[in-house]
Amino acid sequence: MDLASEWLAKETLRALFMPPGCLVLLLTIGLWRWQHPYGRRLAGLSTALLYLLSSPIMAGWLMTQVEAPPLPANAPLKQIDAIVCLGGGKRFSAFDQPRGETVNDETLARLRHAARLQRQTGKPLLVSGGSPAGGIAEAELMREILTREFNVPVQWIEAGSNDTRDNATMSAALLQPKHRHILLVSSAYHLSRARRAFEAAGFKVTLAPTDYASREPLNYLAFLPRASAFRTSSTALRELTGSLWYRFRQ
Template sequence: MTFNYALSNWLLPPTSLIVLTLLGVLLLKRRRALGVLLIVGCQMLLLAAAMPVVANALVRTLEPPPASIEQIKRAQAIVVLGGGRNLGSPEWGGETVNDYTLRRARYGARLARETGLPMYVSGGKPAGGELAEGTIMRELITREFNEPVKWVDAVSETTREQAVIVAQDLRPQQISRVALVTDAVHMPRAQRAFELAGLAVIAAPTGYSAQRPFAPYQLIPGPVALLHSHVALREWASQLHHHVLTLVD
């Protein structure tokens, strides 16, 4: 796990709201009004973040429209970004892709099958372990989806590093336009990183989570919605962080 990822878990809901709630409890004896305000305010925000209607609204601000096969065919290669691994999977020998990486690999394989474009998979070992995301994805795509993988990045640990390494590998191949496969909520940040690295990007998002119409059950708080709210807020925070780094560079 990278430092930035760990830090975001502390600074964003739900952890930040829980910490502030505990601070409010500690303030009850000395500054009761402030303590009550912190407790009530943080719990209301936590409740809102756990509502699907709020989570969907946050996620929709990030999810771009899907790509058509005609759009993908304008690319010269398909780049699939890893989204993490499951390091505790004894039935798979200890390590395998997580749900995020699986759906990206599946979609990338489908696009490669329908377009005939070569595929690049990217992902290192940001959480430790033995096998890189790129290595596991290559095995998954070739063995289970029967599609060849031409290039593998097995060292990058952040989206920014993925963009730089992919661009460096593809530039000698005279490839400057790629179809980028990642989760829809991650696409704005990933696309910007790859464009800053010098590649033209055709967005090929997958893993949509906020496109369903409103229904009354979306007012009922739940853990999945809380996770989606956290992911959306983390993406906005990461975009801000990348923007600051770009200005500094």
């Protein structure tokens, strides 16, 4: 199976077995078999899960299970050989952009953090991200923004990857053996899994997380369902299943 087909298969399974797809499936089966006790139980279970995953308090707890701790202020960054910034997605309908595509908000947050760290350390920077859904590779868009909007140079572009494992192996082909100790920049929820992938590819990794999920005050609003909380819960669950997928492939 080639990389594009593997990515499509993984995304299809994720859509079916991750929220909201799995909840829709459970509810559909429950309503279809409503006359049977297990049908009513499935419908009730899907409704309960929908509420729980839509509540900010549950979303916040799930994110605490996957987010990496922040980079310490006294981290020995002089020992770093290079900075690697991972892409987090892009927008196809970027009608306000000359090329019609641009990075999404998550990737932009990663780029901002990588730009600050590059100015702070002076270390060379690699951007990593392919185009599994077609169009312009994320890494190309990332380089454009870093150079044009942040005035930060990009030394390497890894534009062939479809997932985190590809990010690691293809970055290793560009950086190793000279640049083995890297400062890895990504969203906080993504870095625990990314670290395993990059260490398996032969890197020594220092994590530089950014874009932490918002933690709201604990009050009655934290128990009310919200679409934004459901998205946060889905992201955390996707990361947990992604970790299992990575371990299965090893």
